[in-house]
Amino acid sequence: MAEARRTSKKASATAPSLPLSSEKASAKPSAKPRVLLAICGSIAAYKGADLCSKLVQAGYDVTVCMTDAAQKLVGPLTFAALTGHPVATDPYTSEHDVRVEHIHLADLAQVMVIAPATANFLGKAANGIADDVVLSTLLAVTCPVIVAPAMNVRMWNHPAVARNLATVRGFGYEIVEPGDGFLACGDVGRGRMAEPSQIVARVAAALGR
Numbered sequence: 521m522a523e524a525r526r527t528s529k530k531a532s533a534t535a536p537s538l539p540l541s542s543e544k545a546s547a548k549p550s551a552k553p554r555v556l557l558a559i560c561g562s563i564a565a566y567k568g569a570d571l572c573s574k575l576v577q578a579g580y581d582v583t584v585c586m587t588d589a590a591q592k593l594v595g596p597l598t599f600a601a602l603t604g605h606p607v608a609t610d611p612y613t614s615e616h617d618v619r620v621e622h623i624h625l626a627d628l629a630q631v632m633v634i635a636p637a638t639a640n641f642l643g644k645a646a647n648g649i650a651d652d653v654v655l656s657t658l659l660a661v662t663c664p665v666i667v668a669p670a671m672n673v674r675m676w677n678h679p680a681v682a683r684n685l686a687t688v689r690g691f692g693y694e695i696v697e698p699g700d701g702f703l704a705c706g707d708v709g710r711g712r713m714a715e716p717s718q719i720v721a722r723v724a725a726a727l728g729r
């Protein structure tokens with residue numbers, strides 16, 4: 521608890537909360553540790569909403585960015601309502617000022633969590649591709665990065681996915697391995713996104729809480 525308070529104080533002393541450039545300048549600075557949560561286009565995006573809620577309940581200041589595919593599965597409004605912050609969806613949209621959104625997000629994040637992370641995300645991240653707000657922010661962050669993959673068991677077992685996972689692990693990203701069980705597609709096997717409570721624990725550990 522004392523450690524948590526120390527972390528919070530440090531956070532408030534070094535930087536304001538994680539408003540997007542589209543938030544009002546009058547937004548109050550937050551003393552809470554800042555988590556940037558990226559949602560990719562997996563059926564587990566709904567578990568991303570649960571994770572988001574659990575992070576907020578655990579006392580983090582959470583801001584969300586989403587890929588285009590993610591937005592087809594869960595609406596940004598869900599995450600905006602859960603976090604109280606606008607959701608970053610388009611790196612070219614900046615409503616109130618001229619800050620470069622992905623650099624601004626990266627500057628302020630104390631930990632970045634990609635959950636769920638798709639096979640597509642892993643392939644692009646492994647190759648330094650930056651063609652959306654999630655990937656371009658990922659290249660710009662200097663904080664710890666936690667990746668929780670979710671996909672069909674046959675996708676998970678593909679050698680390309682294993683290779684990409686090994687590559688991003690080599691970048692120093694922490695991987696929260698998927699679990700075994702029933703998959704949304706009806707298959708049974710490895711590929712279920714780790715439980716949100718497990719990911720919250722990894723966030724706490726990454727922030728020394």
Ligand SMILES: Cc1cc2nc3c(=O)[nH]c(=O)nc-3n(C[C@H](O)[C@H](O)[C@H](O)COP(=O)(O)O)c2cc1C
Pocket residue numbers: 559560561562563564587588589590637638639640641670671672675
């Ligand atoms: C209903 C649905 C569920 C999907 N679930 C997954 C999934 O769990 N994991 C995955 O890697 N891809 C999944 N896909 C495929 C991705 O959405 C697709 O590869 C997309 O290009 C990912 O884009 P993103 O990585 O930019 O979010 C799913 C597609 C659909 C239509």
